[in-house]
Amino acid sequence: MFQKLTKLTTALALSTAVAVPAFAELSGTLRITSDMSNPAPRAVMEKMASDFDAMHPNLSVELTVVDREAWKTQIRNALSANAPDVVNWYAATRMTPYVDAGLFMDISDLWNEPEMAALASTKGAMTLDGKQWGVPYTYYQWGVYYRKDIFEELGLSEPKTWAEELSNCQAIIDSGRKCYTIGSKYLWTAGGWFDYINSRTNGYDFHIQLANGEVAWTDDRVRATFANWRQLIDMGGFVDDHQSYSWQEAMPFMIDGKAAAYLMGNFSVAAFRDGGLTDDQLDFYQFPVINPDVDYAEDAPTDTFHIASGAQNVEAAKAFLLYVTSPEVQSAINAGDALGQLPVNANASVSDDKFIQQGFDMLSNNAGGGIMQFFDRDFPAEMASVGMEGLQEFMVFPDNLDDILERLEDARQRIYK
């Protein structure tokens, strides 16, 4: 996929090379509402806003930062009445309600600018109905973060296949530990497990078909996914009582050495380091192959900027989106001391943090199947909430599978009408 994208990139770059930046004189006010409320992202956002403000003497930038969780429900009100010019959101199906309601501005013309060619790899995630509705600014890999010291103590190596995975897990269990920690109280962590086992068992295309409601949940291929998952559950691979913990509350199991690994996004690395794990103890591997006939597909959720359709200062908003995605800004905001994630611009430099490097390498060279946005962004909202509840129940009571699948199938038939 990456090669295909590079070709596309070159083609785009050639065809639009004559265009010149059209945003020389910006004036008025640019109002940005951001959900980057955690300390590090907030500092990044504030710096971007003030730098952009300084670059354009006639333009003043007004930044409002909203709590990240609260923003998930507030965005509706924010966009419908007296909308700001630029807002944060997420890629893929998560954009649908706002696109359908006409609250995001179609910025396909911006994607035709030559600068945007370097973002081609993310274009698919920003496209709905054949148009682009925003730009990405950062993304991060998912995968298995594990305790290298425990693996070394038990003489294990990073598993490449499902058989190795299971034998590793058995060895870890025999040493009195759990293979994986997980906190499924808020459900989405179980969604990550399903994404991986399903895409490794049936392939990326099947996974997306399921997300689009084209395949029944009672399909035998879905059952195969759950059967593979169940192997790990039945051997006692996951920590007990995980339905009582949030993802953070499940971290001490790994930090204390009671569990050996965690299937998580790269944002967990900061928390592991805060918890006292050194880089000698913590390492990363790509989720192993289950079905050798399907290519690797990876979860790599993308965070985005959008222009509200009610924006007052569209010129400035577009200029800001170009600014955010430019190689220099991308290198700066995704650096290890800023967001510590992956830049979306192919010309940006990647932080030399070992996890970011590994993630970048994995997503560039070893994700031929495709990039998933994550269970709750690929599946429509209602399906995601019913689905993740079923996944959590499955992890605790695997015997209820038939009932769960029937329920999900009922929901599918109703939701994708």
Add this chain to the structure above:
Amino acid sequence: MSSALTQPSKFKSWYRKNDIAITPWLFLLPAVLFFATYVIVPIGQSFWISFHMWDGLGEKTFVGMDNYERLLGLGDQKMDRKFETSFWNNIKWLLLYLLAIPMGLFIALFLNQTVTGIRLYKSLFFFPFVISQVVVGLVFSWFYLPNDGLFDVIMGWFGVDIRGGVLGNPNTATYGIIAAGLWPQTAYCMILYLTGLNSVDPEQVEAGRLDGAKGFRMLWYVILPQLRPATFIAFVVTIIGALRSFDFIAVMTNGGPFGSTRVLSFFMFEESLSEFGFRMGYGAAIAVVLFFIMLGFIAYFLYQMWRDEKEGR
């Protein structure tokens, strides 16, 4: 100039003639206006929305009774399982929450004595009602934590192991939350009874004592009848408290594990306003059903109050 003077006097005399009929309405007007704007009209809107499919942003699509058919399983559909769970959890809440009344009465009787520092004890018992429900919920969820939680440790002494912890086990989670809710609710009932006990007529107690009543018979036949107003209010606030038991659930389990602790109010919130929600029509249909359940209780209370007032006259 003279005409300018006569006009107000004309109005004055008209008002003077009718003031007994008009004045109450004038005083009621602001309240009626606000009550209509913020309560009556929204109720009507909820009914209206519940006949639609609407994501809160775009156009509403009229679907008639579809939402109700799906919710209540009318016609050939199955009842929505989430609704079923929520409804039965609501019933559990209603019944078990009433325990707050006898418990509050017991503590009130216990505290209704003159000992040094009794004011301090009373305020300590009242404390849980003062702190936020969110805090109570958090404290209890730590108390219930599997392995490390105090409750789990204590149960361990008796050899009882609840799989998944109290809040992680679908069979115990709702009861765990109700127990947490009972703590502040008991304090509330206690304070109601303490004020009630202040107004118990000492002469009647004296008379009862002369007739040889003591202990439970004294409580049942002499004290409790005098506490009837307090009991009535305690009953009302407890029923209402049980029906709006939203905060505890949101903080302690977020409706989980696998949706087993939902109640109707939480279900309504989840469908219409949560991160994965925005099915306004369906949420409104749940709200309407909840409204009728509450209406049953409210009608009963109103009738009771009306009867009491008639007796009082």
